[in-house]
Amino acid sequence: MHLLLPLCFLLNFSLLLVYAAAYHESPSSSSIIFATLGRLDYAFDVFALPALDPPSVTDEIRITDGQSVNFNGHFPPSSALLSPLLTQSGIQTRVRTETPSLQLIYVTERNGTSNIYYDAVYGDGLRSPRLRSTLEVSERVQIRLLGSVPGKQRISMKDKPSLTGEGMLVYVSTHEDTGEPRTSWAAVYSTDLTIGLTKRLTPYGVADFSPAVSPSGVWTAVASYGEKGWDGEVEELNTDIYVLLTRDGTQRVKAVEHGGWPCWVDESTLYFHRRGDDKWWSIYRAKLPVEGPITTESVVVERVTPPGLHAFTPATSPGNKNFIAVATRRANSKFRHIELFDVVKNEFKELTRLVSPQTHHFNPFISPDSTQIGYHRCRGKGTGRKSTQLLLENILSPMPELSLFRIDGSFPSFSPTGDQIAYVDFPGVYVVNWDGSNRRQIYPETSFSTAWDPVRKGIVYTSTGPTFAPESAEVDIISIDINEVDGASFKKLTTDGKNNAFPSLSPDGKWIVFRSGRSGHKNLYIMDAVEGDRGALHRLTEGPWSDTMCSWSPDGDWIAFASDRENPGSGSFELYLIHPNKTGLKKLFRSGSGGRANHQTFSLDGKSIMFTSDYGAVSAEPISNPHHYQPYGEIFTMKLDGSDLRRLTQNSFEDGTPAWSPAYIKPADVEWPKGGPRCSFEDCHWLNEMPKDDAGIALTRPQCGAP
Numbered sequence: 001m002h003l004l005l006p007l008c009f010l011l012n013f014s015l016l017l018v019y020a021a022a023y024h025e026s027p028s029s030s031s032i033i034f035a036t037l038g039r040l041d042y043a044f045d046v047f048a049l050p051a052l053d054p055p056s057v058t059d060e061i062r063i064t065d066g067q068s069v070n071f072n073g074h075f076p077p078s079s080a081l082l083s084p085l086l087t088q089s090g091i092q093t094r095v096r097t098e099t100p101s102l103q104l105i106y107v108t109e110r111n112g113t114s115n116i117y118y119d120a121v122y123g124d125g126l127r128s129p130r131l132r133s134t135l136e137v138s139e140r141v142q143i144r145l146l147g148s149v150p151g152k153q154r155i156s157m158k159d160k161p162s163l164t165g166e167g168m169l170v171y172v173s174t175h176e177d178t179g180e181p182r183t184s185w186a187a188v189y190s191t192d193l194t195i196g197l198t199k200r201l202t203p204y205g206v207a208d209f210s211p212a213v214s215p216s217g218v219w220t221a222v223a224s225y226g227e228k229g230w231d232g233e234v235e236e237l238n239t240d241i242y243v244l245l246t247r248d249g250t251q252r253v254k255a256v257e258h259g260g261w262p263c264w265v266d267e268s269t270l271y272f273h274r275r276g277d278d279k280w281w282s283i284y285r286a287k288l289p290v291e292g293p294i295t296t297e298s299v300v301v302e303r304v305t306p307p308g309l310h311a312f313t314p315a316t317s318p319g320n321k322n323f324i325a326v327a328t329r330r331a332n333s334k335f336r337h338i339e340l341f342d343v344v345k346n347e348f349k350e351l352t353r354l355v356s357p358q359t360h361h362f363n364p365f366i367s368p369d370s371t372q373i374g375y376h377r378c379r380g381k382g383t384g385r386k387s388t389q390l391l392l393e394n395i396l397s398p399m400p401e402l403s404l405f406r407i408d409g410s411f412p413s414f415s416p417t418g419d420q421i422a423y424v425d426f427p428g429v430y431v432v433n434w435d436g437s438n439r440r441q442i443y444p445e446t447s448f449s450t451a452w453d454p455v456r457k458g459i460v461y462t463s464t465g466p467t468f469a470p471e472s473a474e475v476d477i478i479s480i481d482i483n484e485v486d487g488a489s490f491k492k493l494t495t496d497g498k499n500n501a502f503p504s505l506s507p508d509g510k511w512i513v514f515r516s517g518r519s520g521h522k523n524l525y526i527m528d529a530v531e532g533d534r535g536a537l538h539r540l541t542e543g544p545w546s547d548t549m550c551s552w553s554p555d556g557d558w559i560a561f562a563s564d565r566e567n568p569g570s571g572s573f574e575l576y577l578i579h580p581n582k583t584g585l586k587k588l589f590r591s592g593s594g595g596r597a598n599h600q601t602f603s604l605d606g607k608s609i610m611f612t613s614d615y616g617a618v619s620a621e622p623i624s625n626p627h628h629y630q631p632y633g634e635i636f637t638m639k640l641d642g643s644d645l646r647r648l649t650q651n652s653f654e655d656g657t658p659a660w661s662p663a664y665i666k667p668a669d670v671e672w673p674k675g676g677p678r679c680s681f682e683d684c685h686w687l688n689e690m691p692k693d694d695a696g697i698a699l700t701r702p703q704c705g706a707p
Contacts, residue, residue: 030604031403031665032648033392033421034612034635034658035410037628038681039651040390044069044362045379046106048372049351051323051340060355062379063102063119065142068110070117071376072160072624075367076103077215077318079165098122104374105145105161105169112396112667114158114651116171118143145169146191155398157186157619157650160210164217167193170246172209174619174650176200181592183207184230184617185650188222190246201249209239209621213246214264215318220246221262221270223621226254230617232594234631235686236260236275237621241286243294253294256286256301260621263316263324271304271324273312273623279691281310281623283326283341305341310687312623315373317366323349325364325373329687333357336683338364338375352377360683363624378679389678391436392670395649403667404648408674411657413450413460418663422450422460429462431482434665436672442480442488449502453529455509458483461493463501463514471517475499477532493532504552504559505529506580513540513559513580515548522546524561526580540582544568547576549598554606556580558640560588562598573598575611577640589638589645591615596630599656603637608644610637612656615645620652627682628654 046064049055064070078099100120108117122139145161146169147154156175163169169192174185184207191198201220202208207230208222223239225231231238241256259272270286287300305311310329323340330337333353338361340349351373352361365374390408397404409423409430422431422442429443429450445464453459460482465475474497480490494500499517506513512529515522519539524547528535540559541547545568550561559580562573575589575597591597591613600611614632622631633655635648649655 029401029403029664031405031661031663032610032635032658033405033407033412033661034649034655035412036406036651037654037656038626039069039406039653040393040408041378041678041681042069042626043378043380043679044071044376046070046073046104046374046376048367048374049338049355051325051351051366051371051373055351055355057355063104063121063374064106064108065119066379068108070106070108072363073104073106073374073376074162074365075372075374076105076163077165077368078103100141105163106376107158107161109651112394113155115147116145116158116161116169118145145193146171155396155650157652159186159620159652160212162211162213162220164213164246166217168213168217168246169193170201170211170213170220172211172620174616177647178205180205181590181615182230182232182595182617183592184619186619188220188249199248201244201246203249203252207617208242209237210261210624212263214267216267217246219264219267220244221255221264223260223262223272232614234618234622235684236623237618239621241270241272243288254296255288255294255299256284257296259284259286261313261624263314264318265316265321266319271314271316273314276303276307278307279689280307281312281329281687282307283311283314283324285343304343306346307691311339311341313363315364315366317370318368320366320370323370325351325366327362327364327375329683331690334683335360336687337361338373340373359679360626360681380679388671389674390669391432391672391674392434392665394667394669397667398646398648402648403665405665405670406655408672411449411462412659413452414659414661414663415452416454416457416662418661422452422462424448424450424462429460429480431460432672434661434663434670436670439672439674442482443478443490451503451505453479453509454505454507461503461505461512463503465497465499465501469499471499471520471522473499473517475501477501477503477512477514479529491532493527495533502549504550506552507554507556511580513550513552515550515561522548524550524559524578540578540580546573548573549600551601552580553602554604558584558602558606560600560602560609562600567594570594572596575600575609588640588642589613596632599658601658601660603660604662606640608637608639610635610648610658610660612636612658616647616650618652619650622652623684623687625652625684627684630654630656 048061102121104119120141154175156173159172161171170190186207187202188208188211208224210223212221221243224242225239239260241259241262243255244252259274262270262272268288275281283305285304289298311326313327315325323342327336328339338352359377361375361377392405395404412423427446428441429447432439447462447464451461460480476494477500478490480488482488496518501515503512503514513526516525524540526538527533545565547563558577572594573596578585597613612633616634618632635655638645
């Protein structure tokens with residue numbers, strides 16, 4: 001099994017030296033690519049529509065600049081003129097003395113990492129009836145608010161910013177490791193922009209989401225599951241609403257059981273969303289006591305929006321007792337839209353559907369004077385900027401010797417020389433040069449996982465058939481020869497069709513380890529790499545559980561795999577190692593009780609392993625994003641002895657299927673002429689479910705308001 005190992009090792013090492021020299025990097029440098037469900041299609045920008053008149057296409061204004069993704073905006077109070085504050089804090093910018101026509105705080109992922117930006121637009125240009133974008137206004141200031149000092153930026157997810165009139169920025173960050181598995185790193189912080197002082201408002205051992213600052217700036221409300229921790233739920237998170245002092249996080253009290261995404265009208269009135277007993281997502285109002293302690297008993301909660309449609313992520317403006325803005329999913333639409341809800345008349349007023357009916361709109365926010373409704377959506381075409389698609393999006397890496405990329409595809413794998421990437425694009429398997437050129441489909445059917453033959457040039461392996469299927473499902477492993485002149489040809493390697501998947505090659509190219517359900521349970525087998533299970537077949541693991549997602553180490557000594565053997569059928573997977581001769585079984589990693597770890601793969605030197613895990617739990621309310629099956633997936637590395645656990649990605653999306661490149665890739669975006677539709681991501685699947693009444697009839701119309 002190991003006869004060709006020395007030759008293969010020397011060949012790959014020599015190629016690595018060649019690539020390292022070309023990139024002026026040492027052989028110790030390496031690169032990782034991974035997939036994020038839908039993320040490269042988001043292309044979000046922040047937009048605004050007027051609240052007072054029925055909107056038209058010409059009324060919509062794009063505020064942000066089309067770089068990377070820009071989302072979760074906030075119109076700061078008019079008193080929060082930032083230019084003097086930022087000058088005091090040492091940030092260099094053009095200082096204007098007058099009040100901007102428009103101010104915006106928002107989250108952006110430019111430069112390979114998440115941050116919070118401030119944009120200010122000056123002058124009378126916004127009043128022009130022909131204006132469609134603030135980019136057309138020449139008097140504009142844009143400032144990064146956090147980590148502006150070179151070398152001081154912390155790699156973390158930033159989210160849900162708010163700004164007080166005194167220049168206090170309140171937001172979520174994930175930069176502090178909790179040290180506990182399956183515990184979210186999401187916590188609320190405040191940064192005084194006048195002096196640059198940052199405070200943690202969330203108690204240690206607790207995760208907070210979706211902060212909202214009261215009109216006075218004194219109080220902050222958050223969604224939190226408190227000390228009870230995360231239970232693995234990925235729709236509502238089972239959070240409650242807490243209220244705390246903005247200045248230091250003290251006087252923290254639970255105000256509402258069961259709720260998320262709070263927002264303030266005044267110092268004693270909160271709105272929030274929850275999924276009710278009737279299964280409809282709806283908006284609720286909480287009246288806090290003006291005098292006396294705030295408790296779940298003293299706070300009065302009432303439902304505001306009716307059943308018959310999903311309404312969520314509410315937004316308010318100071319002192320506005322007339323309407324709120326909400327995102328909705330109606331039964332007659334596949335898209336979420338922003339609507340106003342008149343809380344006096346109990347009526348809906350549509351906004352974004354009248355402007356762009358075939359586009360998702362997310363997370364509304366309202367200007368302090370209640371005249372503008374902000375939100376983010378995919379910017380589409382005709383934005384005035386060059387439209388590029390990325391094969392590889394560079395992500396700022398926490399490890400200097402490692403370059404990190406998000407790839408536009410799933411289950412990627414590199415050719416032995418590192419010059420080509422195979423990946424899955426549902427349906428079909430594709431191969432592309434690492435620089436984005438020469439993309440071609442090598443297999444047309446639904447497939448998942450890819451692996452290259454380390455010896456026979458141009459041979460790619462995959463598993464073809466339905467995903468997330470039972471043991472009896474017809475899934476087979478095939479080898480694909482991409483060298484054929486008339487198109488790639490494939491060869492079926494498994495004969496029983498009983499869910500054979502996740503092939504991984506031994507370093508000498510003679511054997512394939514794979515997952516199979518042929519015994520009635522998903523266990524691991526080893527078969528001949530050329531002839532398949534007709535040539536030779538050996539069973540590696542055995543038991544009434546699922547062993548899956550196997551990966552062979554570069555030295556051939558170990559096979560890593562994910563298994564639910566401690567609690568079969570629970571959905572909880574841990575990482576294990578075993579020798580190809582069935583000896584040495586040991587647990588490598590456990591992501592806490594009921595946790596998940598999978599998609600593991602070895603580093604080039606075989607000393608470390610990379611994988612996807614829910615170790616860091618969730619980082620934001622899932623309903624605030626498009627659909628992610630596992631919105632807790634992040635990429636981690638660790639050594640084979642279980643030490644040196646490192647988190648590589650921090651976001652609120654679903655990261656997975658990582659691959660190690662045999663050649664170092666410079667940390668820069670790689671564009672490609674892919675073409676095809678953009679912004680084709682899906683909304684949260686559970687918002688497609690329209691509840692039924694007691695008679696089993698779908699409730700598709702709201703009880704009041706427009707259909």
